[in-house]
Amino acid sequence: MKAFKISEAVVRRLPVYLRYLTHLQQMKVKTVSSQQMGETLDVNPAQIRKDLAAFGDFGKKGIGYDVDYxxxxxxxxxxxxxxxxxxxxxxxxxxxxxxxxNAYMHDNMRIVAIFDVDRRKHGKKIVGLPIQPMDALKQTIQEKEIRLAIITVPASAAQTVAEQLIDAGIKGILNFAPINIHTEKDVRIDNADVTSSLQSLAYYIHE
Structure with a gap:
């Protein structure tokens, strides 16, 4: 497989392809064409072929792509x-x-540790994982070699929590707090702003 830096646009499209292909796999579909993928995903089939061809010759002319492969x-x-x-x-x-x-996802990406500042929650379990105090954050991250984090704290605490995570060695953060997190370090942060998304949709439903 070719080794080079993937553009951000391609990185964001590949999970979309993967989700659709996984659905096909569950439906016992063996092959799919870029045309079929494009129609379902509303992506230009030529773009799909270009994205995939950058990593190798995965398809067969007249047959399409083997879904499992x-x-x-x-x-x-x-x-x-x-x-x-x-x-x-x-x-x-x-x-x-x-x-x-996450506990029911058939994937290798797993939440392995949960933290909260509220002492009343410490020791209680969510899907078998005990809620831990924040002072154990750095040690746990380093012992388990964790590099990804999810933040679901109030906006007022998000920046501080992010800085604690980054200091512990986290390289990627999915932030659900309703505030953008900033860092000068080489850390990828995706802000999942549900409220803003709903507010944007509100505009379109009245068009």
């Missing part, structure tokens, strides 16, 4: 073919929901 290749590209431990900070309602959802 392509799933394995995309997982390798995204480095999802190995165990990826994740830490979650914020054991509120959203933290519970994400932890429960």
């Amino acid at each position: 392509l799933i394995n290749k995309i997982r390798q590209i995204l480095k999802l073919d190995r165990e990826i431990p994740v830490v979650l900070v914020g054991a509120g309602n959203l933290g519970h929901a994400i932890s429960n959802y």
